[in-house]
Structures are given as C-alpha cells and as structure tokens.
Amino acid sequence: MDRPLPFQEFPNMPLRELADTVRAEVSRIRGRLSDLLAQKSPRYETLVSPLNDLLQELHLDFTALSHLNSVKNDEESKKNYSDVLPIVTEFYSDLGQNEELYEAYTQIYEREKSALSQPRKKVLEDGILHFKLGGVGLPEDKKKRLQEIQLSLSDLDNRFSQNLLDATNEYELKVESEDDVREIPESDKELYRNSDGTYTFTLQYPSYISYMTYGSNREKRKDLYKAYVTRAPQNGNLIEEILALRDEEAKLLGYSDYAEYSLATKVAESPRKVLDFLEDLGKKSKPFAEREFRELSEFADTLGINDLQAFDMAYVSEKLKKRLFDFDEEETRPYLEKSRVVHGAFSFFRKLFGFDFERVETAVWDPKVEVYSLKVGSEIVARVYLDLEARKGKQGGAWMNHWATRNRLSEGIVLPSAFVVCNFPPSKEDSPSLLKHGDVVTFFHEMGHTLHHICAKVEEPPVSGINGVEWDAVEFPSQFLENFAYEPEVLRFFAVHYKTDREMPVSLVEKLKATKNFLAGLGVVRQLEFGIFDMRIHSGKHSEEEVQKILDEVRKEVGVLRLPAYNKFQNGFSHIFSGGYAAGYYSYKWAELLAADAFFSFLDKGIFDPGLAENYKREILEKGGSENAMALFRKFLGREPEPKALLKLYDLTV
Numbered sequence: 001m002d003r004p005l006p007f008q009e010f011p012n013m014p015l016r017e018l019a020d021t022v023r024a025e026v027s028r029i030r031g032r033l034s035d036l037l038a039q040k041s042p043r044y045e046t047l048v049s050p051l052n053d054l055l056q057e058l059h060l061d062f063t064a065l066s067h068l069n070s071v072k073n074d075e076e077s078k079k080n081y082s083d084v085l086p087i088v089t090e091f092y093s094d095l096g097q098n099e100e101l102y103e104a105y106t107q108i109y110e111r112e113k114s115a116l117s118q119p120r121k122k123v124l125e126d127g128i129l130h131f132k133l134g135g136v137g138l139p140e141d142k143k144k145r146l147q148e149i150q151l152s153l154s155d156l157d158n159r160f161s162q163n164l165l166d167a168t169n170e171y172e173l174k175v176e177s178e179d180d181v182r183e184i185p186e187s188d189k190e191l192y193r194n195s196d197g198t199y200t201f202t203l204q205y206p207s208y209i210s211y212m213t214y215g216s217n218r219e220k221r222k223d224l225y226k227a228y229v230t231r232a233p234q235n236g237n238l239i240e241e242i243l244a245l246r247d248e249e250a251k252l253l254g255y256s257d258y259a260e261y262s263l264a265t266k267v268a269e270s271p272r273k274v275l276d277f278l279e280d281l282g283k284k285s286k287p288f289a290e291r292e293f294r295e296l297s298e299f300a301d302t303l304g305i306n307d308l309q310a311f312d313m314a315y316v317s318e319k320l321k322k323r324l325f326d327f328d329e330e331e332t333r334p335y336l337e338k339s340r341v342v343h344g345a346f347s348f349f350r351k352l353f354g355f356d357f358e359r360v361e362t363a364v365w366d367p368k369v370e371v372y373s374l375k376v377g378s379e380i381v382a383r384v385y386l387d388l389e390a391r392k393g394k395q396g397g398a399w400m401n402h403w404a405t406r407n408r409l410s411e412g413i414v415l416p417s418a419f420v421v422c423n424f425p426p427s428k429e430d431s432p433s434l435l436k437h438g439d440v441v442t443f444f445h446e447m448g449h450t451l452h453h454i455c456a457k458v459e460e461p462p463v464s465g466i467n468g469v470e471w472d473a474v475e476f477p478s479q480f481l482e483n484f485a486y487e488p489e490v491l492r493f494f495a496v497h498y499k500t501d502r503e504m505p506v507s508l509v510e511k512l513k514a515t516k517n518f519l520a521g522l523g524v525v526r527q528l529e530f531g532i533f534d535m536r537i538h539s540g541k542h543s544e545e546e547v548q549k550i551l552d553e554v555r556k557e558v559g560v561l562r563l564p565a566y567n568k569f570q571n572g573f574s575h576i577f578s579g580g581y582a583a584g585y586y587s588y589k590w591a592e593l594l595a596a597d598a599f600f601s602f603l604d605k606g607i608f609d610p611g612l613a614e615n616y617k618r619e620i621l622e623k624g625g626s627e628n629a630m631a632l633f634r635k636f637l638g639r640e641p642e643p644k645a646l647l648k649l650y651d652l653t654v
Contacts, residue, residue, distance in 0.1 A: 002413060004413045004415050005411065005414055007417060008060055010064065011363075015076050018064060018080070023084065028054075029051075029055070032054055033051065033101070036051060043108060043112065044108055044120055047104055052123075052461050056404075058088075063402075064403070067365075069081040070394070070395040071366070071387055072365055073395065074393055082155075082158060085155070085158055086155065093134070093146070093150045093151070096134020097134050097135045101131070102128070105124055105128055118627060119460040119463050119464075119626040122463045122626050126265075126462060126463065133253060133265070134146075145252065146249060146252050146253075149249045157242070160242070160577045160578045161578040164235065164572055164578075165396075167203070167232045168231060169202075171202060171203045171231075173201040173223060173227070174198060175200075175217075175220060176199075181211075181216065182216050183214045184211070184215065185210075187425075191431070201224060203224075203227060203396075204390050204396060205396050205423050206426075211224055212224060213318050215315065218311075221311045222311045225311035226311075226564075228572075229310075229567040229569060230568055230571075231571065233571060235571040236547075236568065236571055238577070239547055239570060240542070243258075243547070246538065246582065247540055247541040248541075259271040259583040262582060262583035265471065267472050267630055274535055274590075275535055277586070277590065279558075281524070281647075282528045285647075286560065288520070288524075292519050293308075296308060296313075296316055296519070299319070300312060303319065310561060310563050310564065313561065317519055324518075327508075327511040329436055332504065332512060333436060334497050335503075336437065337433065337434055338388060338389075338424055338427065338434070339433075341440055342388075344493035344495075345447060347494075348490050348493045351608060352607070354376060355376060357372040358373045358375055359371070360372065360373050368387070368427075369385055370385075371384070371385050374454055380415070382415055382416045382455070383404075383415065383417040384420060386420050387419065387421045388420070388422045388424050388433070389424050389425070389427060389433055391426060398422040398445070400418055400446045400453070402465060402466055403416075404416050405453070405461040405464050405465050405467055406457070406458065406459055406464045407461045408459040413459070416454045416456055417454065418454055420446045422439070422442055422443060425439075432498055437485070440485050441485045444484065445479065445482040447481060448478035449466065452474075452624065455622055456621075458623060458624050463626040465625070466624065466625065471581075472587035473590075473633075474587065474591065475587055475595070476594040476595050476598075476633075478595075479591055480594075480595040480598050483595065484607070486516045487603075487607065488510075489608075495509065517651045520650040521652060529559050531586040531588070532557075533551050535585075537550055548570070551569070593641055593646045594633055596646050597642050598636070615636050615637075619632050619636040620632055620636055
C-alpha cells in the first residue's frame, strides 16, 4: 500500500514518561523476538521485516529522548537519559549476540538471496557482519565480557559528552572595558552586552569565536582560549578507560586492534592504507601550511605581536584577510540573515533537484525550532526540523540526527524525518541572527546529510537514507553540498541585505569566493592531525600520558603551529570519544575526495545541469546505504574518483 502514514509528532510528554515508554518497548521487542524465532522456516517477510519494524519504533522514542538530552540539557534530561541508556545498550548487545537470530539471518540469506532485492540482500549482509562484530560464536564468558564492555563504553561516552557540555556552560569571561571590545562588530556586541554596560563571553562557539576573532585584549583572548582547550580535564581519565575497553573489545572479536575492528564496516581496506592516505596528504599540504604560517607571523609583527600564538590565530588571520583581500567578513553578515539563508537555500535545492519546502506547525522542543515538509511536486515525502540558534543547555557544534526512516508497513508508507541542529548567533526581538559565511557552509553541510536521509526511496530501514552507508562515505553528500555555498550563482538565492533587500554586491561576492582557500594549508593539516591522531591512538590501549605523547608527535610531524603545553584538545574531541567517529575521523578527508570530484563535475557541466543532478538524486540520495558507496559513486559519474580533486579543491597544487 503506497498511502503515506501521518508523521510521528515530537513527543509532548514528561521525560520520565518517555523513558518509561522506551523501557516498555525494549520489553515488548524481547517478547516478540521469541515469537518470531519460534517459526519453523522463517523468511525475510516473516522475521527480518517485522523485527526491523519493531526496532524502528524503539528508535523513534529513544532518539527523541537522546535528542532532548543534547538540545535541552538539564538535570531531568540527564537523569532520564542516563537511566535508560544502559537498558537500550544491553538490549542491542543481546540482539547482536543472539545465535538463533544469526542462524536465521544466515539461512534466509542462503535460501532467498537469488530472489531478494538489492536492498534486502544488503540488509542481510550487513546484519550478518554486525552479528559477527557483536560476538556471535564466542564462548559464553567472552560474550558476557563483550556485553559488559559495551555497557561501560556507552556510559563512558555519555559521561565524556556531559562533562564537556557542563564545562562549556559553566565558564564566563567578564569584560568591563569598552576598549577591550572596540573591534568587535556591533551586532555581536549587542548579543553579549549586559544591562550594566559590561560584556559576557562564554565557551559556546558563536560567543567564543567572536572574541577570539575580534577581541582587542590579547590577555583576555589567551584566558578564553585556555579555558576552551582545558575544558573537562576529567575526560583524560575517561579516554584512558575508553581506549582500554575498545582495545579489549577488538581483541575479543579477533582483530589486532580497534582501528582494524572499526574498518570492518568501512570502505577503506586497512589502518595502514588510511594512514598512508593521510600522511601522504600531509606531506603534500605541509609546505603550503608552513608558507602560510610564515606570512601570518610576518604580518603579526606589524601588529606588535612578535611571537604568534594559538590564541592569536583567529585575530591575526582576520586582519590579514582584510589586508590581502580588502575583505572584512563582518561586511557579509547583514547579507546573511538566518531566515533568508534558510529559505534561499531551499530555493537553490528547488532549482537543482526539484524539491520544495513548506512550513508546517507541529510540536517542537523549543519555540525557535521550525518545521518543514519536503515536497516533490504536490507530494509530501519527508519532514525536517531546524534548530539553528545557540542557547544554554544545548550541546555545541552542528549535526543532523535522523528520526524516522522511510519504511513500508502493511498500513502504508512511513515517511522519513530528520533534525538539523546548529549553534548560530541567537536572535533577539530587536536583532536578527546574522551569520558568518562559515555558518552558511555549516548549514549546507548539515542539509547535505539531511537530503541524503530524507530523499530515500529505499523501504528497508537498515539501509535506507544514511543507514547502512559506510562511515567513511557518509560525509560525501554533506561535503559535496557545502562547496556550493561559495558560488556566486548560489549566493544570489539568499545573500540579500536584511534591511535594504539589496543583493550582496558583486565585488563582495568575488572577495568571498577569493578568500575560500585563505590559509587552506593550515586548515588541512589541522584536520590531518586529528585524523592521524585518531588512527594511532586506536592501535592499542594507551595511558593518558601516552595519548598526549602521541598527539605531540603527530603535531610535530604534520602541524606547523606551536601549541601551548596546557592545550588538551583530546579532552574535548567528542567526535571520537562520544560521537561515533572512533578510528573513523579520517572519513572527513576520505569522503571529501568524492565530494570534490562530484562538485567539479557539476562546475564543469554547469551547476544546474539536469542530467547530472538527476544522476546524483537517483544513485546517491535515493539509494542511501542499499549498495556499496563506491559502487554508487561509480554509477553516479561512470568512473572511479579522481584523486587530484581534493588538492585542487584547496588550491594546494603547484
């Protein structure tokens, strides 16, 4: 039946009730699983599909609970999420170790594979691999230990994230002198000015980066920087525990280390291949970064800063950009008002892909959250929630969280939905949210993930949308889309002055594009530091001191900026310690190669080439994780990816 079912509404109930609902669903699925496994000759239709439908129901409620813990964090959300997390973790661990279920999946695959659709085949193949990674076939004592490890890791990940959020919320920098904020744009000063005429800056990113970029008092920049890079020192001990448990988990499953275990579900063949890729890119990029740092240091001398430090980088870089390009990013902000950016981006997606976005009123978790239906023609195919402004109690950074996944039930089609979360400058009644261009890039990035999930036509949830996509390819659609945010043809859709309605002047658009790769070498080597560090620390278990030593070695090898000894970046590296990127941070660069190649293909043919856009929709967006990511890329462009595209993207070629 092709009738779309009504969208699930965001739950408007006490968190305790939502947590109780999750507990009840776990119990219900355990009971139903016994019934499903009692079948004498199970088939895909009678076992796999019903189980996946049940798991989707659990996913909806648990995602709502975990989402609220990230975007509306308080003592109640912490408690309810922390109480339920071990129950859900144990359930999935039990599921992954269920020998009977593994046998049933294997039998169904062997019996039905010639008749199964490609998505269903991929569901079973991925499922069988995950059973092996879950510990199927291990002796009972090792299974038990594996489950204990997974429960502990789940708790440690949550504590790592909560420590970071608490530390971010607790710190405030008071600035009393007007002279110390004289260079800060008036729009930002308005946001951080107190009623008594003083200013308060925090570690929430819009506030932090505002002072680091424009703050006139060098000592205060240093204080703010030090607070940022020394957040959550207790996470150092957690890292040691996390690495030890991950290493033990990998060895229990027969892998030499966690890096090798992590790559079992990725496109990359081995940790050595990944490190070769990153280290080679580092060798090619470092000379550019060194030259940029010399230029930056020489310019800093003219400002009276003769020992350029990490806490000077954003401030000096902004001034050098202004000198070289006669460009001040602040000039662009009146042209990048948040609502116009959102609706302009939607117009761009309409012209490129034929999508429409229509505002709807429905239940949300904060008054500033906006909800849109995605339409193709007159048909509603998905829903998107936008939570874009920073506020207290909200986790920093930006992400897309998929909620519902496209699925076919007997009563109709479940349509997909997703949450887009960013931390843009908060709007007030008398002042809108004016974005930096980097914020626009971030929004395009997260919408790339979102379109990948909600444009799915696959109706098998484990491989629909972003589900089932290899982790080192999942950033491809997001990085692909963000590149368009610099193009003059795209900027015209939204770069309009919020007061005068005048388009951004051509001269400013040209400067914006010209600055795209300003200090690109330094940016690339910084990302490579993170990726190499991530792979190396997952080569075994390491003490807190050894982790620091590895990081120092990587910085010396790849980086060019001298960082102070107190910089404990690793304690805030939530991507790999609480965000799913463990031994996988390299995927940003790995996927960026695909993204760059695809982007240049569009530029070469013209951004709005209908054939290329249709290919991208059909082979990448609509198929999601139903086939190997590299196979889909080859179908999309009809060839292998071009390795030179990545360096070309950053102008790091001679």
